[in-house]
Structure formats: structure tokens, C-alpha cells
Amino acid sequence: MGSLVGAVQPNDSLCTTLVADGPTQITPDCVDPIYQSPIYTNHSDETSPLKHRKVSGYFNATGIEFNIYMPYHGWEGRFFQMVFPTQTSVASAGEIGFGAEAGGYTVHVAGTGGYRADAAVAKLSREIAREFYQQPSRKIYGYIYGGSGGFFKTVGAMENTVSVWDGSVPLIQGIPISDPTGCSIASLGGLVLGNQSRELQDAVRPGSNIDPRDILNPVQRAVWDEVTALGVPPAVWEDFDGTGRNRSQVYELLRAAAVSLKSIDPTYADDFWSQPGYLGTEKSELGHLFRSSLVEFNATVLQVNRNAQSTPVDIMLNASPSAAPRRNWYDFTIQSQCSGVKKGGTFTGHMDPGSGKVIIYSDNNSTILNCLEKGVKVRVDNRWYLALHTFHRHEIPTGEGYYAFDYLRNEDGKSRYPQRSVLAARTFAQSASGGGTNTGNITGKMIVMDNLMDNKAFPWEADWYRTRVKKYLGDQFNNQYRLYYSDNADHEMGPVEPAVKYRLIDFTGLFEQHLRDLSAWVEQGIEPPLATKYKIQNGQVEVPESASERGGIQPVAHLKVQNGTRAEVQVGSPVTLQAFIEVPRDVGKIVSLEWDVYGNASFVPMDFGTPSTIVNVNVTHTYKTPGVYIPSVRVASHRYGEMGSSYFLAYNLGRARVVVK
CATH class of the missing domain: 2.40.30 (Elongation Factor Tu (Ef-tu); domain 3)
Incomplete structure (x- = not known):
């Protein structure tokens, strides 16, 4: 049987909203009327991945479960809390181990829309931790983080709570137009460019001497220009199935959007197939393609x-x-x-x-x-399925700073396409964030990590939110906010799928280090490393080539073959692969280096000597079979140069092309 604790008392202050139907404001002293009665179901000592006390429970009348994992050794007065709308209440061994390694305990709550359950457990965890560690007056710092849908929850939390968490690391930026717009844009590219997928994949790979636009017909070229201007990074089409097809569940996300849109905007599909201005009726080659796909x-x-x-x-x-x-x-x-x-x-x-x-x-x-x-x-029928491929054309955001969508406007600033009267994407975002609207009004320090190979929430969107925060914070901006871009990383958290391991990194260690930098910033006033330098060009985020200019915390790896990014050789001829690796100033040393000479994710470690900020190494290989190979070098840096560490590793890749005849 569970034990009921912490039920609200008659004189407790309930958490309220600032405006009618607005997001609930959470403070340390108010009680959430929904999450006011936690019930403990288990207290146990666990040994995996390390010795810790596990406290389990749920909130009465909600079924929302939670777990708190408190290590017996190494606690330094903080906790870390990952959030995501559909996660279970069970934290992974990696989360628990990272939290302990970073001097914290781990809080994990079953996924909900919004931040209120997460806030209730965050507050409750402090009481439990003070008792467990026998430090009743200890100040406990809290840090929330999450990616994709977890980004919405994290931002909603930091804009609508005070002193529940002291800082946050939102990952994989989503903004009020990301869902379902991102999947709509990528799906349009997938449908129209599909019969050129192999050629397109080759054209965007390292060492290509082909402009992708040159292999496309006029209709495809127009769509390529559209999806690129709206933010799809050209390099992500190397994984065509993951970007424009269903390997990464693009179609499933469109279906989830359709379920909601049928209630929010029920006439959208009918209008697409019957009204002027939509591709379903447009007398063009592209319109014909859609009608022939019906x-x-x-x-x-x-x-x-x-x-x-x-x-x-x-x-x-x-x-x-x-x-x-x-x-x-x-x-x-x-x-x-x-x-x-x-x-x-x-x-x-x-x-x-x-x-x-x-x-x-x-x-x-x-x-x-x-x-x-x-x-x-x-x-x-597949009427809704096809209609959603151009949803982004008919819900162009009108707010400030959505510059990528200027591509869909005429010179007078008006949309080229009819617009829906209902703003569905904003509704989706508010649901995920607990009613938040991305105002930029953050109440604690924030380090944002965004990825340059994101094929669902595009890199420019992080710049949009940065602008919002800067406008709101004014002179305090640099004291509370940083934005870092990570290269060769996409939308998916956790281990990289085998199908794309040859071209993407696991960015877990990067956000672990950002969380450690965040705690040092909050608790000791230690400024985090320089933010990534970048510029926006035609909807694309561009970063400098060198680590010293780029900044951030990720090493930069360049791979050359016989002094270029492309080499053409005869079968049996030795090829020299040259790796030039650099770590940005004061963020660590290279501790790991692996070669994949065939480009099939068969990485082999190489001894390169002692950890260093700059590593230049060569390897010579002889290819015995004709073909096109994309060799790569995968490197990792660690802030303190610790070789063999399982946490805080900042990975990156360098890739090139070898054509063997």
C-alpha cells in the first residue's frame, strides 16, 4: 500500500494563472491543485548503475508516476531532471549515472503535456533529499533539460515557474511553428524529390563535385529551393529515408497532426482538393503530381x-x-x-x-x-495524408522574426497562398509546453543546444528563440543565456541508429557537459565557454570552419584525402587519409580517435598519444575493390582530458570521398 503525504492544507496557497486561460505559474510556496497529493509506493536501495536510494510514487487521482534516484556517494547539492511528453517514469541507467557523476540526484516523471507535474516532483524531491542526506537546511539547486517535445516542456517550465529550477538546457529547439510544419516541409521534399533520391544522396555527400540543383528538373528544383529556404539542411538528404520518408517516423508525425487537425481545422483537406491556391487544384506539374498520387x-x-x-x-x-x-x-x-x-x-x-x-x-x-x-x-483515401505535405504554405506565421517564411511571401509581404483562419501549430506547441507561448521571459539561466543536422526542427529556429530571449532580457541577456550549435547531430536523442552511425554522432556527452557548465555558472558564477558563432544565410545556419573561430564546446575534425576532400585512385593504390582536429579554446582535449576507412560505421580506435587540444594524424589504406567510399574519422574531447570516461564526451566527425576505379 502507498502512503499519502504532503496533502494540501486549508491555508496553503494554490498556484494560479496570471491571466484567464493562461499557463499556471509555479513558485516554491504554492501548491498545484492537480498535483497536491503524492503517494509513495516504494523506497528501496539499488545497486545499478551505482548504489542509490530509489523513491517511487504517483500523484493521487492522476496516475502520474515518478521516481527519484539519490546516490549514496558524491552528492554535491543538486539534481537533474530530464523531461519529455511521452516518457515513462523510469530513468535510464545513463541518466542516473550521469546525474551522480555530475554531483546530483536524478528526478524522472512520467510524461505529460506541460511542466506542472515535473515542477511538483522537483519541489517534492528537495524535501526527500534533505531528509535522505540529513541536511535539512541545505540549498538544493535544480536543472531541467529535454529535447524536441522536451524542449517545449523545458521552455514552458522556465518561462512559467520561479525558483523551481535554477537553470535549464533545452535541446533540439522547437518553436510555435515547428509541429507539424517541419514534417510538412520535409515530406514535400520527400514526395517530389523521391525519384532522384539516390542521385541527391550522392550529391550532398562529402567530396561531391555536383550541385544538387543540377540533377533536378524544374519542378523538383523549385521544391528543393523551397524546403532549403525554409530550413531543411541540404546535407540531411544524404539520409533520404530518414528525412523525407518514414525511417524517422515522418509519416507517423503527420498522421498524429492529422488526428488533431481534423478537430481544430476540419475543412483543411477538403479545401486543399477543391479551393484555388492549393496544390490539389493548381494547374501545374506539381499540382498534377499530387492529383496523380491521390x-x-x-x-x-x-x-x-x-x-x-x-x-x-x-x-x-x-x-x-x-x-x-x-x-x-x-x-x-x-x-x-x-x-x-x-x-x-x-x-x-x-x-x-x-x-x-x-x-x-x-x-x-x-x-x-x-x-x-x-x-x-x-x-x-489518402486525401489528408497528401494535403498535409503543403500545410506549411497555408499557416505562415505572422509574428516577429520568422524570417525563413519570407520565402513564401510576395514582395509586398503578403502570402502567396491562402491562409487558414485557425493556427494549429501554435495550438500544438502550447499543448506541449503547458500553455506557454515562447515569450523569451526565462526565470533562470539557460543553455540551448541545437543541432545542425536536424531534419524536423530546423537550426534557424534556435536563433528565433534567442532573439526573443534577448529582446525580453535586454542588458541581462549575456548573464542568463547561451546558444551552442552541434555539428553532425540530428533530432534524435540517445545512441545513434545503426543505419546512420556512419554520418552522425551521439550528442549525449555534449548536453551532459552543457549541464555541468550550467551548474558551475549558477552555483559558482563561472562563465560558460564562448557561444557558437554563426550566421543565417537563406534559411541555413552557417558556422566557421575552424574551432578557434567557431567557439562552442565541440571539437572540429577535418578529413582530407591526398590534400583534398576528394581523391580518385586506382584499385590497389595506397591512399593517405589526413585528419586535422582542433578543440575550441579552454574546453578540453582530444581523448579518443577512431577511423572508418570504408564509411560503413566500422570504426577502429587509433592510438594518437597523450590528450591534446590539436591532433594531426595520418593513416594509409589500400582499397582493393572499385567503388565510392566515404571514409571518416570520429573524435571525442573531454573537458579535463580524461581518457576512458563514459560521460561528458564531445564527439564530432570528419569525412571525405575516395573514388576507386
Whole structure:
């Protein structure tokens, strides 16, 4: 049985909003009316990944679970708290180990929209920690961090709480137009550029001597220019399936957006296919491409397969699309009458072309799904799916600083396309951030880490928020805010997927070091390293080539083959790979160096001597088979030059091209 603690007393002050329907303001002394009654379910001593006390619980009447992990040794009076909208209450071994290594305990709360549950546990954790460490008057510093959807939660927290957390590290910047706009833009590129995907991948790889625009037809070139100007980094198309197709769940994110849009803006898809100004009606090659991609047909259910709860999980139809080059989702509208459900109930799923099998998404309305049985008539279409590919054209933000979207405006500043009356993207962002609107009014120190290979929330968006913060803070800006860009890193936190390990780094160590820099800034007044220098050009963030000019905390690695980024050699001829590696001033030393001579993520460590701020090394290799190879060197720096450390490692890559004939 759990034990009820901390229930609100009659004279406790409840947390409130500043304006009607605004975000709830959380302070150390107020009590959140939703998260006011924590129930402890477990206190246990754990040994993995290190000895610590684990305290588990949930909030009464909410089901929101949490865990607090307090190491027995090395605590220095702080805690770290990662947030994400859909995370469980269980922290990973890496989070717990990092927290302890950085002198803190770890707080982890099951994901919610917004920051209120996270704030309630953050406050509760201080009481628990003071008792556990037997330091009843100890000031405890708190740091919140999170990426993607966790960025929205982190920013919402720092703009709408006071002294709950002392600082934050938001990762992978999202702003009020990121969702679903980012996926809309990338999907448009994926659909239109798809038949040139192989050529495009090669054109953006290191050592290419081809301009990507030169291999595209006029329609494709116009779309390339559009998605690039709106922020898609050209280099991300090397992973075409991850950027414009579904390897990184782009289609699934569009489907999630459609679920909400059908309530917020229900006529969007119909307008796309019937009103002027939308591609569904536009008399152009691009409009024709969309209309020729439209799938609409009637079918009859032949078979229904159900799970243990008797809910349909897949069905077999008597018809299917003749061709489906991309694994997109479809809407299925029930045409038959069903008890308890009006004719016209819809659900979504994806189809196996040619077989008629439909895999049903698990989050569909179970009442509608229970109408499915043999003989039921359904209408199948991909109208919403296609319409969302240009959603970004019809919800151009009107606020200050969205300069990338000027590409979609005429010279007079007016949009080239009809605009929706409902701003769905802003609604999505407010939901994730707990009602926050990205005002820039941060209440603690903030270090933002954004990634230059992000194919969902584009790098310029971090600059947009930086401008908001600077406008609000004025003269205090440099005392509270820093922005760092990381190279060769994308949108996904955690270990890099095997499919892209040859071209991307695990950036966990980078944000771990940012968190350690943040705690030193807050607690000791030690200024963090120089922020990354950059400029914005045509919607793209550009950083200097050298580490000394670029700044930040990430090493810079350049790889040359026979003094260039490209070499053409004969089979059996030795090739010299030259690595030039530099760490920005006062941020550490190189502690690891690995070679991947074939460009297939088969990294082999190399002994390069003692840790140093500058490392120049060569390796000679003989390729025995003709082909195009993209060799790389992967390096890591550590602030204190500690070789063998598992934490705080700042990775980067250098890559080049070898053509073997």
C-alpha cells in the first residue's frame, strides 16, 4: 500500500494563472491543485548503475508516476531532471549515472503535456533529499533539460515557474511553428524529390563535385529551393529515408497532426482538393503530381483479426491500391450502418500494396473499430495524408522574426497562398509546453543546444528563440543565456541508429557537459565557454570552419584525402587519409580517435598519444575493390582530458570521398 503525504492544507496557497486561460505559474510556496497529493509506493536501495536510494510514487487521482534516484556517494547539492511528453517514469541507467557523476540526484516523471507535474516532483524531491542526506537546511539547486517535445516542456517550465529550477538546457529547439510544419516541409521534399533520391544522396555527400540543383528538373528544383529556404539542411538528404520518408517516423508525425487537425481545422483537406491556391487544384506539374498520387476507392472487409481485448488490429480488404511507392497511411471511412456509430466513422491504418491487408493504428476510436466485421463497406483515401505535405504554405506565421517564411511571401509581404483562419501549430506547441507561448521571459539561466543536422526542427529556429530571449532580457541577456550549435547531430536523442552511425554522432556527452557548465555558472558564477558563432544565410545556419573561430564546446575534425576532400585512385593504390582536429579554446582535449576507412560505421580506435587540444594524424589504406567510399574519422574531447570516461564526451566527425576505379 502507498502512503499519502504532503496533502494540501486549508491555508496553503494554490498556484494560479496570471491571466484567464493562461499557463499556471509555479513558485516554491504554492501548491498545484492537480498535483497536491503524492503517494509513495516504494523506497528501496539499488545497486545499478551505482548504489542509490530509489523513491517511487504517483500523484493521487492522476496516475502520474515518478521516481527519484539519490546516490549514496558524491552528492554535491543538486539534481537533474530530464523531461519529455511521452516518457515513462523510469530513468535510464545513463541518466542516473550521469546525474551522480555530475554531483546530483536524478528526478524522472512520467510524461505529460506541460511542466506542472515535473515542477511538483522537483519541489517534492528537495524535501526527500534533505531528509535522505540529513541536511535539512541545505540549498538544493535544480536543472531541467529535454529535447524536441522536451524542449517545449523545458521552455514552458522556465518561462512559467520561479525558483523551481535554477537553470535549464533545452535541446533540439522547437518553436510555435515547428509541429507539424517541419514534417510538412520535409515530406514535400520527400514526395517530389523521391525519384532522384539516390542521385541527391550522392550529391550532398562529402567530396561531391555536383550541385544538387543540377540533377533536378524544374519542378523538383523549385521544391528543393523551397524546403532549403525554409530550413531543411541540404546535407540531411544524404539520409533520404530518414528525412523525407518514414525511417524517422515522418509519416507517423503527420498522421498524429492529422488526428488533431481534423478537430481544430476540419475543412483543411477538403479545401486543399477543391479551393484555388492549393496544390490539389493548381494547374501545374506539381499540382498534377499530387492529383496523380491521390488514392480513393471503395472496398469490402473480408476478414477481421482482433487482439486479446477483442479490438480489431488488422483487416483484409477485397481491394488495395495498385501501387504505393511510399509507406503512407490512409483514412478508412465506414460506409455501412453500425449499432452505436453513425455512418461515416473513420479510422487510420497503412496498407500492404497488392494484398489488401490493413494494419490499424492502436490509437483509433475503439467504438468505431468494433464496427468492423466481414462484409462492412469502407471508403479508402489518402486525401489528408497528401494535403498535409503543403500545410506549411497555408499557416505562415505572422509574428516577429520568422524570417525563413519570407520565402513564401510576395514582395509586398503578403502570402502567396491562402491562409487558414485557425493556427494549429501554435495550438500544438502550447499543448506541449503547458500553455506557454515562447515569450523569451526565462526565470533562470539557460543553455540551448541545437543541432545542425536536424531534419524536423530546423537550426534557424534556435536563433528565433534567442532573439526573443534577448529582446525580453535586454542588458541581462549575456548573464542568463547561451546558444551552442552541434555539428553532425540530428533530432534524435540517445545512441545513434545503426543505419546512420556512419554520418552522425551521439550528442549525449555534449548536453551532459552543457549541464555541468550550467551548474558551475549558477552555483559558482563561472562563465560558460564562448557561444557558437554563426550566421543565417537563406534559411541555413552557417558556422566557421575552424574551432578557434567557431567557439562552442565541440571539437572540429577535418578529413582530407591526398590534400583534398576528394581523391580518385586506382584499385590497389595506397591512399593517405589526413585528419586535422582542433578543440575550441579552454574546453578540453582530444581523448579518443577512431577511423572508418570504408564509411560503413566500422570504426577502429587509433592510438594518437597523450590528450591534446590539436591532433594531426595520418593513416594509409589500400582499397582493393572499385567503388565510392566515404571514409571518416570520429573524435571525442573531454573537458579535463580524461581518457576512458563514459560521460561528458564531445564527439564530432570528419569525412571525405575516395573514388576507386
